[in-house]
Amino acid sequence: GAVVSQHPSWVICKSxxxxxxxxxxxxxxxxxxxxxxxxxxxxxxxxxxSNEGSKATYEQGxxxxxxxxxxxxxxxxxLTVTSAHPEDSSFYxxxxxxxxxxxxxxxxxxxxxxxx
Amino acid sequence: xxxxxxxxxxxxxxxxxxxxxxxxxxxxxxxxxPWYKQELGKGPQLIIDIRSNVGEKKDxxxxxxxxxxxxxxxxxxxxxxxxxxxxxxxxANQAGTALIFGKGTTLSVSS
Numbered sequence: 001g002a003v004v005s006q007h008p009s010w011v012i013c014k015s016x017x018x019x020x021x022x023x024x025x026x027x028x029x030x031x032x033x034x035x036x037x038x039x040x041x042x043x044x045x046x047x048x049x050s051n052e053g054s055k056a057t058y059e060q061g062x063x064x065x066x067x068x069x070x071x072x073x074x075x076x077x078x079l080t081v082t083s084a085h086p087e088d089s090s091f092y093x094x095x096x097x098x099x100x101x102x103x104x105x106x107x108x109x110x111x112x113x114x115x116x
Numbered sequence: 117x118x119x120x121x122x123x124x125x126x127x128x129x130x131x132x133x134x135x136x137x138x139x140x141x142x143x144x145x146x147x148x149x150p151w152y153k154q155e156l157g158k159g160p161q162l163i164i165d166i167r168s169n170v171g172e173k174k175d176x177x178x179x180x181x182x183x184x185x186x187x188x189x190x191x192x193x194x195x196x197x198x199x200x201x202x203x204x205x206x207x208a209n210q211a212g213t214a215l216i217f218g219k220g221t222t223l224s225v226s227s
Binding site for chain 2: 032042046097110112
């Protein structure tokens, strides 16, 4: 099946710094990518929907100035957590939809962020 | 927007038994219903999906049923094995939109 790659798989950063997570579709073009956040033993919560070449659409309660999403190409979307705080520590997962009309969504392996 | 409810939250079965996980959804416009298996520390892995024009789909030991009238769908795992132990999530969406997930079911298969 299609592959979605996330990098880094885990990262530790200091409070107040920013960290970038990359999401790449390796063998297909992803016009739409989605970013989720998952706390331990909880479900995946949608943060934002990212369309190539346009601004991301954020879910209610998600600060767009804190979680910067860029989808500059059909194979790459990035999530930047700015001025990170310990409460931002979480598992961040991206997913990508294949093509314009495909409904199958593929997930990356996730990125563990720990803010100390 | 869409809301997906999933039950049970935990399920323990003996190896070889069947396991059933049920989900309901709220948005009648939803037409795609995937199931994901997530192992600790990893991203979700698609195990089976069903679209609204189909009532049932089977892939070896895994099957999914959909009742559009009642707005519920179920995952059935037969002949469970210890390696089936994981967290399972149901999800729903309209084609092209983001998946909305249930809260997950932790399945434990004991040998």
